[in-house]
Amino acid sequence: MQQxxxxxxxxxxxxxxxxxxxxxxxxxxxxDKAEIQQSINTLRTKTLWLMIGVGVPLTLALxxxxxxxxxxxxxxxxxxSAESGQWYWNLSQFELPVGTPIVFELTTVDVxxxxxxxDEEFELVTQAQAMPGYTxxxxxxxxxxxxxxxxxxxxxxxxxxxxxxxxxxxxxxxYANNQSNE
Amino acid sequence: MSESDxxxxxxxxxxxxxxxxIARSAILIASLVFVLMMAVGLLLRSVQxxxxxxxxxxxxxxxxxHGVGMVGAAGxxxxxxxxxxxxxxxxxxxAMFLAFLxxxxxxxxxxxxxxxxxxxxxxxxxxxxxxxxxxxxxxxxAAILFLVGLLLIGVxxxxxxxxxxxxxxxxxxxxxxxxxxxxxxxxxxxxxxxxVASTAVTIVNVIGTVAGAAIIxxxxxxxxxxxxxxxxxxxKNLTYFFGHVFINASxxxxxxxxxxxxxxxxxxxWKSSKIFLIGWTITLFMVMAVYPHHLFQDLAMPPWLLVAxxxxxxxxxxxxxxxxxxxxxxxLFKSGARWDLSLSLLVLGVFGWAxxxxxxxxDGIISVNKVMHNTMWVPGHFHFYLLIGMVSMAxxxxxxxxxxxxxxxxxxxxxxxxAAYVIGGLGLVAMFLISGANSVPRRWAExxxxxxxxxxxxxxxxxxTVLGAIAMLFYGIAxxxxxxxxx
Numbered sequence: 027m028q029q030x031x032x033x034x035x036x037x038x039x040x041x042x043x044x045x046x047x048x049x050x051x052x053x054x055x056x057x058d059k060a061e062i063q064q065s066i067n068t069l070r071t072k073t074l075w076l077m078i079g080v081g082v083p084l085t086l087a088l089x090x091x092x093x094x095x096x097x098x099x100x101x102x103x104x105x106x107s108a109e110s111g112q113w114y115w116n117l118s119q120f121e122l123p124v125g126t127p128i129v130f131e132l133t134t135v136d137v138x139x140x141x142x143x144x145d146e147e148f149e150l151v152t153q154a155q156a157m158p159g160y161t162x163x164x165x166x167x168x169x170x171x172x173x174x175x176x177x178x179x180x181x182x183x184x185x186x187x188x189x190x191x192x193x194x195x196x197x198x199x200x201y202a203n204n205q206s207n208e
Numbered sequence: 209m210s211e212s213d214x215x216x217x218x219x220x221x222x223x224x225x226x227x228x229x230i231a232r233s234a235i236l237i238a239s240l241v242f243v244l245m246m247a248v249g250l251l252l253r254s255v256q257x258x259x260x261x262x263x264x265x266x267x268x269x270x271x272x273x274h275g276v277g278m279v280g281a282a283g284x285x286x287x288x289x290x291x292x293x294x295x296x297x298x299x300x301x302x303a304m305f306l307a308f309l310x311x312x313x314x315x316x317x318x319x320x321x322x323x324x325x326x327x328x329x330x331x332x333x334x335x336x337x338x339x340x341x342x343x344x345x346x347x348x349x350a351a352i353l354f355l356v357g358l359l360l361i362g363v364x365x366x367x368x369x370x371x372x373x374x375x376x377x378x379x380x381x382x383x384x385x386x387x388x389x390x391x392x393x394x395x396x397x398x399x400x401x402x403x404v405a406s407t408a409v410t411i412v413n414v415i416g417t418v419a420g421a422a423i424i425x426x427x428x429x430x431x432x433x434x435x436x437x438x439x440x441x442x443x444k445n446l447t448y449f450f451g452h453v454f455i456n457a458s459x460x461x462x463x464x465x466x467x468x469x470x471x472x473x474x475x476x477x478w479k480s481s482k483i484f485l486i487g488w489t490i491t492l493f494m495v496m497a498v499y500p501h502h503l504f505q506d507l508a509m510p511p512w513l514l515v516a517x518x519x520x521x522x523x524x525x526x527x528x529x530x531x532x533x534x535x536x537x538x539x540l541f542k543s544g545a546r547w548d549l550s551l552s553l554l555v556l557g558v559f560g561w562a563x564x565x566x567x568x569x570x571d572g573i574i575s576v577n578k579v580m581h582n583t584m585w586v587p588g589h590f591h592f593y594l595l596i597g598m599v600s601m602a603x604x605x606x607x608x609x610x611x612x613x614x615x616x617x618x619x620x621x622x623x624x625x626x627a628a629y630v631i632g633g634l635g636l637v638a639m640f641l642i643s644g645a646n647s648v649p650r651r652w653a654e655x656x657x658x659x660x661x662x663x664x665x666x667x668x669x670x671x672x673t674v675l676g677a678i679a680m681l682f683y684g685i686a687x688x689x690x691x692x693x694x695x
Contacts, residue, residue, distance in 0.1 A: 027579050031570050032645035038566045042533075046559045049537045050547075057542025059476060066538030070483065073530045085522045085573065089515045093575035094507060112343035132507075137338045138440065140505070140582055142649065148658065150579045150647035155505045158337060158440040162507040179582040179649055181331050182338065184265045184345045187652035 028149070096152070098167045103127035108176075110139040110156045112183055115176050115191035122193055123201035124171045130164040132156035139189070140179025146172040153179055168195045219472055222612065223295040230305055232688050234288035235606045239684055241281035242599055243677045248274045250670040253636075256655045257663035265345055267653035268329035275332030276319055279455060280361060282594065284312060285602035286461030287368055290409065292609070293402045293468045298375040308368035315360030318353055326350025331651065333451060334358065336423065336443035340431040348431045355428050362421045365413065373410045376403065383407050387492070388485040398480035401467040405460055408492045413457045415496065420450030441508055448502040455590075456495050459561060459598045463532065465605035466554050470536065473551050474543035484535070487527035494524040504577040514574060521572025525565040533562045548618045549683060550608035552626055557601030560633075564593025567641055582651070584662075585644025588637055595673070596633045603680040610687015622683065629676030635669030 104123070108130045109116040122128055132141050134156040141164060142153040151174075154164035168174070178189035196204070223231075248270050254260045255267055262270075287308070294300055322328045328350040330339040339351035373383065380386035380399060387407040390396035398404070423446035429436045467478040500517030503509050536558050545551065567589035571580050580586075643662040648655065655663055 027576060028645040028647065031576050031580060031585075032641060035567045035570050035641065039563050042529075042559065042563050042566070045533075045537065046555070049540050050555065052542055053540045053545050053547065055542045056544040059543075062541050063538055066534055066541070069537075070530055070534045073534060074526070077526050077530055081522055081526075082519070085519050088573050088575060089518050092511070093578055094511075112341070136341050136343070138335055138444070142582070144647065148647060148656065150583065152578060153505055153581060154507050157444065157506060157508070160441060160508040164507065177649060181268075181333075181335070181651040183341075183343045184268060184329065185343070186268075187264070187649075187654050 231292035238285035311364035318357030322353035416453030553604030560596030588640030625679030632673030639666035
């Protein structure tokens with residue numbers, strides 16, 4: 027997702043750069059004002075139709091499948107309470123099964139915090155805010171096993187960057203065995 | 209590009225005398241703050257890169273200073289640009305501008321005191337209840353001082369905007385007329401672009417500043433008497449509504465320099481066409497409606513507001529790209545305009561604005577935001593349209609106002625300084641965006657080892673940017689000094 031977002035942005039940004047460079051190298055010449063105005067009006071009409079006609083339905087389509095309800099989120103979920111405070115995470119479970127829907131119930135005892143989940147390669151896989159007075163329910167399905175890191179993603183004071191926790195994501199059989207042994 | 213001298217046309221309708229002096233002073237103060245805060249930003253990036261070590265509390269204090277200083281300077285620079293050009297068309301009160309500037313500067317002193325003496329490090333966004341719940345790092349008094357400083361700055365801007373609103377109504381009869389609705393919906397003559405844009409800015413910033421003042425006051429009450437608690441979600445909504453409107457308005461004000469100065473080079477007047485009027489009317493509503501895109505990860509928000517935020521984010525970008533940018537292209541293309549420093553900075557500014565809108569729109573998609581929110585992607589897009597966009601336009605205005613009517617070649621050393629600013633700025637922005645795409649969080653005093661190389665490269669680009677910006681400030685001061693000795 028992130029690399030796709032970067033690539034899309036870069037392509038569009040290079041398009042804007044190309045437009046500015048083209049105009050910049052043609053600025054010092056003289057040209058027919060009325061003719062240029064006519065071309066710009068045509069270009070503007072096309073751009074507006076493109077941005078409205080394609081862009082608006084696209085943005086609507088991107089919100090159609092609700093982004094806060096992840097793919098594969100079916101069946102009985104496991105609920106994990108995740109209480110935050112300056113500067114700690116207190117999770118009801120630090121071991122979770124892969125491929126199972128999880129609902130993280132995010133709360134805070136003091137200020138706003140951000141519950142950011144990083145995988146083993148330190149790629150951010152999901153996040154939601156924890157805010158005073160509310161319980162935010164973050165739905166997620168871990169796609170691969172491994173040691174995940176919870177990092178704070180809302181600035182919360184002097185030890186914000188050190189507010190970390192670990193979640194061990196294991197296969198469902200190991201998870202079930204460990205649960206029954208407890 | 210020609211090496212020969214360009215005589216910057218001196219438009220006889222441009223304000224001179226005291227109005228020019230006041231505007232020049234204000235833009236120089238703002239630009240000085242830009243450069244100082246850039247140096248602070250450079251330090252922050254070098255700490256994240258592991259080049260320099262400072263304690264986390266100092267990092268977060270400097271981060272707060274950098275944010276609040278930049279936002280304040282952006283507001284001041286924008287207001288100076290708008291105020292100067294508005295004087296062409298309406299009668300503004302110089303006393304009111306000085307009251308604005310005086311109150312603003314008192315607010316600045318109070319804020320610096322709260323950070324550097326009081327130790328406040330709650331970030332410029334003062335997200336309730338962090339200012340008063342610091343985890344024992346700073347006292348409630350420091351937070352109160354910071355908030356009072358912000359309130360003073362808010363009052364300063366309100367004074368300024370109320371005078372602008374008064375002058376617009378006096379001249380045009382109503383704000384509906386000065387934003388061009390009789391021309392949009394009928395056949396009346398449209399007001400000049402600066403008037404249309406000023407009206408939109410005045411409306412949104414009066415509302416935005418009042419919303420900001422409301423949450424600041426509630427936070428102050430909470431600091432004095434903790435039993436007065438505020439709903440955290442309401443507080444967040446108010447904070448981001450205010451912050452979003454204020455920072456966008458600073459760009460809208462600064463772009464008036466493009467409307468007014470570019471025609472002096474191209475000989476093609478910037479017109480209030482129907483599409484221009486539609487663009488500003490859409491912007492008027494959109495800038496107030498899209499702030500929920502800052503709250504996509506607040507799952508207690510009503511989903512329809514989040515969807516509205518996503519669509520609004522996209523729609524907000526349309527006027528910038530399809531109207532402002534293409535209009536600029538039309539005015540510049542084969543106009544015979546000669547490039548100099550001022551024109552280059554102004555055009556760079558529009559580029560920065562248009563370019564920065566793209567990663568902003570991408571991050572304004574909820575599913576992308578899920579893995580991009582509060583990563584370095586966010587400072588990536590706003591540095592794009594503020595550092596390369598808004599600040600370039602402010603610098604362009606500063607250089608122009610000090611040189612109008614004089615011969616101005618685009619000298620080699622100026623080209624070099626300009627190139628430094630462009631390359632440094634683009635490199636810095638690219639490093640933010642690439643870091644964000646690689647999940648590096650924003651606002652972290654210490655970075656993991658695997659993230660440090662991004663910050664190290666960013667530090668190099670930041671050094672180049674600061675050198676370019678110092679040169680711009682030098683050209684601004686030199687121009688002002690020359691004008692001062694002439695008058």
